[in-house]
Amino acid sequence: MKYSELYNFVGKDGIDGFFIFYTAILNGMDVQRMPGQLLLINNHRAPDSKTSFVHSVAQSTRLSTTTFVLQKRFRRVLFQQAKVSMPKAATFSFSSRKDPVKYANKIGYPVTVKEVFGENPSFSIRGVQNKKELFSAMRKVRRHLPVNSPRAPSSYAQTINLGSAETVDEDKRIKSHRSRFIVEKQLDGDFYRVYVIGGRASFVVKFDSNSLQVVESPSSSINRLAETAVASVPGIKNAAVDIVEDENKSVYLTEFSERLLPPVMSVEEDFFSNFGQLYQSLLEYEIGLVNGTFSSRRKRATYVIEIKGVSNIPKFTESFLALVNALRLEQRVSETCNIFGKIKFQISGSCFDVAIALENLLETQNITHLQLCRKRIIKKYSLF
Structure with missing residues (x-):
């Protein structure tokens, strides 16, 4: 597969998690993959090692909540203390109408309207040129909640509960009038x-x-x-x-x-x-x-993969085989268990295509746990 085809299989907001996953596979690491782009990575050459490396992508896992929930206005204070130059900005509640307009007039249009809580990078509306566009941007930012999308990051609910309460409007959860947003001067x-x-x-x-x-x-x-x-x-x-x-x-x-x-x-x-x-x-x-080491780097290899949390083994196997065949990967299913929703198989091919196949499975199937190990090569030596 060409890199240019990557976006057909991986969502734009999942690119960073995919590349970490792919890079770990490329370097021969054992990987446990869980929902929310949470990866546990170690080296199969040191199976008794008590040290593993955990990588999580902020916004997508509860592990990252301690940094993810940091309010952006708190961050501005930290940046100001460190003398980091930033555009002029102020925060307002969504119940405010006059104050945001006064402030935008004071600093001059165009301005950018951003979330205070939420994703990193911030969801924002750029190029706001006047009062009418300012109110429109405020409405869009207020209605933006990742929990309204199919791929809701698990930590977002915790973030909201810390101070940005929600309400319901037209059967959709939106930020409450007490929630805050940022009006920032847009620089050229x-x-x-x-x-x-x-x-x-x-x-x-x-x-x-x-x-x-x-x-x-x-x-x-x-x-x-x-x-x-x-x-x-x-x-x-x-x-x-x-x-x-x-x-x-x-x-x-x-x-x-x-x-x-x-x-x-x-x-x-x-x-x-x-x-x-x-x-x-x-x-x-x-x-x-963590004083870890890489295994040998290979572009092609055979991997032993175990997946748990599969609700329908036959349907999963059918869709998986179709994907593997499309990517021209070799595969062999070695074990299935309908009771525990577990399937174990081998897959051979390029690291990139293997990563693509597994990423797609995680995107489309209800999988709670995926474990991947590169199959070790046993070298045979002749005495004669």
């Missing part, structure tokens, strides 16, 4: 996303709404701002930091996310190659924190 200039790993800026792209390009030698002010922002948030070492550089070469932080997501969708081969290197660096850093 060049937009960058800096990927910080282990507290150091490691990868930078310049982007607009339709395209991006890798920046080989970003300015020191861009890197320094991103690294300072990450250092100012307790418990965070890896993040994607959005920065705008204006015509005077002044830089401002516009968004901060624990998720290392691409800023725009792309089908360019170089794009995926570059981001593959980014996630390799991320995995190397995080496994290094």
Whole structure:
């Protein structure tokens, strides 16, 4: 499969979790995969090791709730204390009508309207030019709840309960009038996303709404701002930091996310190659924190996979075989148990296609647990 076909199998908001999964498989690691992009990764060469590496994608698991629930206005205070430059902004409750308009007039249009609680990066409406558009943006932000979508992150409900209560409107859950939102001055200039790993800026792209390009030698002010922002948030070492550089070469932080997501969708081969290197660096850093080691790197291999929580084994097997055949992978089902909803099988092929097949299963089937181990190669030696 070509990288350009990836979006046919993986949702845009699942790209970061997929690449971590794929990178772990590529490096021969044993992986336990659970709902919400939660991965337990270790090296099969050290089966008795008591240290494993847990990776979770913020927004998608309860494990990340401690950082995910941090209010964005609290983060602004942390950034201000660290002297991180940001556009002018203020928060308001959805019950306010006059104050947001007065503030937008004060700082000048265009403005951006963002959530205070919720996803990282923030759900936002950019390019708001007047009072009418401001009220429209407020309505859209208030009605935006991931729990209204089929792929609701499990930690979002906890986030809402901490201070952003919900109500029901037209049979849909929306934010209550007490919830808050941000009105932020929208700055013109060049937009960058800096990927910080282990507290150091490691990868930078310049982007607009339709395209991006890798920046080989970003300015020191861009890197320094991103690294300072990450250092100012307790418990965070890896993040994607959005920065705008204006015509005077002044830089401002516009968004901060624990998720290392691409800023725009792309089908360019170089794009995926570059981001593959980014996630390799991320995995190397995080496994290094627990003194872990990689196994040998292989592009093709055989894997033993065990899946639990399958409600309908025959239907699951049928859809799985269709997907495997479409990807031209070799497979052999070795064990099934209808009582416990368990299926065990072997699958052979490229690491990328194996990752695609399993990611698709996790997206479309009701699976509670997936365990993957690369089959070990037993070398035979002749004495003669």
